[in-house]
Amino acid sequence: MPSNVPTFDDLLSSAKRSAVHLEMRDIYYSNPRFEAWQEGHRVDWNDRDSWWRPFHQSIADAVARGVTVRRARVISEPVTEYIRWEHYVTHANVTAGEQVRWVPRRLASDLLLPGNDFWVFDDTTVRIHHFSGGGDFIQDEFLDEPRLVELCASGFERVWDRAIPHEQFEIH
Template identity: 70%
Template sequence: MSSIPEFGELLAGAKRSAVHLETRDVYYSNPRFETWQKGERTDWDDRASWWRPFHQQIADAVARGVDVRRARVVSEPVTEYIRWEHYVTHANLAAGERVRWLPRRQATDLLLPVNDFWVFDGQLMRVHHFSGDGDWLDKELRDDPGVVETCSTAFEKIWGRAIPHDEYEIK
């Protein structure tokens, strides 16, 4: 795992596109989620309080002309974690990422990859592995053209059916 480049390095090398598929309803917890659970909300006017290096990496890629897209396949009614993700997606959008949501019920006839991933320029894929309860396990890099094409095609089908963030209503 240590030989796999960090996300920022992979994104910095992207020239045209970076697409991200998320398929889980629960991910590992983190302090920002826990704070949100306690009722605290982000002051979106105070960018310094929520802007992270990740957001800058996205903004830099978008400024270079990289199309950064994220599709989330979610069960409805959504979990509390997904409710929080929907709330904090404001930061992704501010960085220039485009985000869409696909209710799992609307994906029955699609073949979905079983792991979350990023695909860079349709050639390199970083696969994320999680435990059943959402804890991060590890990542792997795949450059097999058949695997990357299969997952890229699945992403495009999901993207085409998914609902833009500003139109998706949490249920």
């Protein structure tokens, strides 16, 4: 990423009020934790040192400063194995203080949404994620154009209002 593009940690650590994340893909690039889960490995949630990552600490630090961190996921049903795994590991996000909700894609058909996953920080900046069709990460794009930020922020709110809180959402 070019050096003039702020990192996620920079954006989150400078957030004062809010950080919201919309995810709309059913599969993302694979990683060793997902692959281990596919092979039957399960997290020992009582052993925090085994699963707590710098990302979780960044979220916890932001929440401790008063930043509201929310994530909404638009998913297809039946869910992919990747989404099944994400639902399982979302326990870590919630433990860090992130609020997470899920909405089945069939319930989002009448929502106008941006074409990519993104984060919006304090309703002033957006970090857009670009992925290949197979879910491989390509690049992030950082923008602060007010109209685009508003489009993303309002799209997130439409999903959030319709989505089901993580603790109530069951994967079938």
